[in-house]
Amino acid sequence: MRLRYIAALWIGKSIRTVMRLFGRNATFLPGRIAVAICPSFLSLIGKPPRVIAITGTNGKTTVANLVVNSLEALGISVLNNSYGSNTATGISCALFAGSTWTGKPKKDVAVLEVDERSAMHIFPHINAELIVVTNLFRDSIMRNAHPAYIAGILDANIPANTKLLLNADDLITCRIAPSNPRAYFGLRQMDGDVKECINLINDFQICPKCNSELIYDYRRYHHIGRAHCSSCDFKSPDYNYSGQINPTDSTALTVSDSGSSQSIKLPGDSVFNIYNTLTAYAALCEFGIRSDEAANALSKAELPKTRYNEVEAGGVRVIMHMGKERNALANSRAFDYVASRPEEKELILMMNGLGEAKVWSENICWLYDCDFEFLNKDNITRVVSTGARALDYSARLRFAGLPPEKLRYSKDELKAPNELILKPGTSVYIFYGTDSIDLAYRVRDAVCKKAGEINKP
């Protein structure tokens, strides 16, 4: 075993070195080869003495980036996998990068984003002192099935003594590994919260103890909120980190815990990003960072530009908003956010699984779990469906009540901008997935070019 490990380490590090000489990121292949040579590689390679793992369906990349940036701003050198995959191979690559040729860690802290479906290959091997679970929602039908399935995988693979930081507003997440030590974070009641679910996905409707109806005291979206059982004593847990949006300044989040209350400037105003900031703050505090230092560091954080960015051309705001492919919930949240913006707008839908389109035909069932109904608004004047699944988007949009005169179709993503009106003072939102980030930038540039041509000064 030891020989295999040494062979895996040296071959993997050599491949990484050569790949980087040729300008490649080397965030997947060296790890894949190392794990192929030595299946227990992740268990054997040296890890930094302190490891935080961040998992969950949505927000884990953003939370991991916020934590890493904050720690670095505080002068702590951090190993992370932000440039690579979040599976065992990607994490092996990150550990290569942060280790010597003898496999000793070069850094004191690792912050690892972990794919929740890969938990069994990762959590038993990385000695995490803190595992953060952002939320559990529906994701890929093929890979993740349903959130209870993923919760079961986490339950079975989180080491018994690892401390958990969990979202108390998510009754699926907060019930993971019930014997483990834990802390909870949550957002107190907000303007816009409801009691009845207005989303198509509603994955926690009955009490897990007695199967009776759950009563939501308030609900933010889907199953996120606070609830109690109509028959027994089951209820949402109390918060250790309690967040509240400042009533006079919606760009500031106040977080109270047992010892302090801190105000954090938010990097974005979507509820998802408020949760991401709250999660990162709680993770930093659990890690031992002083609360004022954590709040100060997070107040300077910015969101990754690949997930949301804005430019302006010809008097039109052009916004790239990641929706994620195959993910009904992420797109529902994105649609809800964009639909709530008051300005007149046009949309391009291109959340196609580009990798899948090359080898099979994407399973589109998720479209009928996704709240396309949010897009049926007067100030959404045109929706262009594009890419491999454009016809399916069109059918779904009609099902959601959008009239045919608002809908346009373009098989070719780069020709989709030709279908837009691009009136000055309006916005264009481009929804895309992780497969199509580069293509979305090219579509954005094509929109900007066309808007500039139409609206010459």
Added chain:
Amino acid sequence: MIIEALYPELCNLYGEAMNAEYLHRTVQDCELVKTSLKMRPAFLDKDVDFIYLGSMTETGQELAIPALREHYQRILELIDTGTVFLVTGNAMELFGTYIENEDGTQIKALGLFDLHSKRQMMRRYSSIYLGTFDTIDIVGFKSQFAHIYENSEPPVPALFETRRGAGRAPGQKEEGARINNFFATSVLGPLLILNPPFTRYILSLLGVHSYTLPYEQEILTAYNARLSEFKDPKTGVEY
């Protein structure tokens, strides 16, 4: 006309709630009843024309089986008298004799069909599905932890004949099961929206002859495009 969707708090995965909704939008003067686990089913007291049951979690299966068993005799009567049932995804497993876990333990199911299913929780099977119902082309998707196997002869009548993708299990032509107008298939998702010709067949069974399918143009265009994709041998079958 009355449509009854059973256990919507459990059976709401993969966009399947839209199957009953699509029929509801198609048929004029149609009532859609949603019956929760602890409610008394409408089919016990009313002349329900169409009963729908869709995919659920594995825990949900174990809640739905005893709930259905309580009314099993009435379900058999309704099958005998020709009531239309549509059961999709892993809801079909409830109507076999048992569901087998990986450790060999078994969950006793309703036993309408002499079939059983075997779960493999770390080997999810996902594929496109192309099959035939009578002369109708069926397109859809499979994504499941369990395959279905026959217990013994005589064979259980299949619902679809498979052309691409797995039948009840990989390599089998037979997919799903049928008794009278009780249709069960492991194909999941918004089957009726994805398959307008099959939806028309269901409507004819329900005695609905005067209607226009909602969004017919877009839904038919998408169906025809998917059919061409699925028939193309270059399109892969399994995910």
